[in-house]
Amino acid sequence: MPRPIEARIDLAALRHNYLLARQHATRRSPAAKAWAVVKANAYGHGLLRAAAALGDVADGFALLDLDEAVALREAGIRQPILLLEGFFELADLAVCADHRLTVVVHCLEQLQLLRRALPPRCLPVYLKLNSGMNRLGLTAGQLPAVRRELATSPTPAAVTLMTHFAEADGDAGERSINWQLERFAAMTAGWADAAGWPRSLANSAAILRYPETAHDWVRPGIMLYGGSPFADQDAAGLGLQPVMTLCSRILAVQEIAVGERVGYGGTFVAQRPTRVGVVACGYADGYPRHAPGGTPIIVAGRRTQTLGRVSMDMLACDLTDLPEAGVDSPVVLWGDGLAADEVASAAGTISYELFCALARRVPVRVV
Known part of the structure; x- marks a missing residue:
């Protein structure tokens, strides 16, 4: 007999949680779509298992690894696929283009690589702005250079603006996300607003607690797998099912x-x-x-x-x-x-x- 231990993965629960996340988003923004965040081997649940469960309902899949993105395409996934850390070297761009991937651009060096690609690689881009988490993202001081790069590079097929909340899971009465929303608004005032680019702001916590942040694309992660993003609310109370x-x-x-x-x-x-x-x-x-x-x-x-x-x-x-x-x-x-x-x-x-x-x-x- 094998050793008596196993992990049971409930794919129906995964589908339920994804649809619940999208339902929360569309209540405030009826046209909102939801990336299924399947990074880290779908949070340990199995990338291809998650893709099989969500393949006919997910608007798109978001992950980190280029090889995993290719594996999704080879498994028959046709929805958009978002690389959350973008690309790491010039050679990646050909693979991204061949497999119709959307890339996050979070630093000037990535924008410069886009311009240097030969032949030019026309990719959809998520322009990540650092609104205060200070992990990845372009700062306010870099925006003039960003605008110059975008003006001279023919490669972004479409641009979506994104940021990531550091405290969406905190007490709504304290700092919460307001300070980051204010910074994001200041960073995008004028040039980005005028362009009418779509926006992707909300993670699991924001989807559930701040529906006004749904906008065009939300990015549910832990809630897909039946975990609560909050210390003060359990998953069952949020309608989530364990996967x-x-x-x-x-x-x-x-x-x-x-x-x-x-x-x-x-x-x-x-x-x-x-x-x-x-x-x-x-x-x-x-x-x-x-x-x-x-x-x-x-x-x-x-x-x-x-x-x-x-x-x-x-x-x-x-x-x-x-x-x-x-x-x-x-x-x-x-x-x-x-x-x-x-x-x-x-x-x-x-x-x-x-x-x-x-x-x-x-x-x-x-x-």
């Missing part, structure tokens, strides 16, 4: 007395006679090693908690109040019935990291 469920089984049960310890370092000390379940899942499977004892887990359909440190291939949980649970009982580490956001919060991280960390050795079953 990945990490499942395992109990390998063994230990009965320990008061004062006995569990796991490396003996960080758990029994305060009562304790039934310890040993689960076939560890940090080599993608479960966070830094998840402390007390992290929620479901065994035989009931909630309990982990005990002690996570090992490479195993972790321990408390079965003391679950007399019906024993060897071979089913376990849910996160997903259906236990939100990944809750597990991530207990581990001091975010569900994005849990999904992306799923190890190759974990079998995947499509539901």
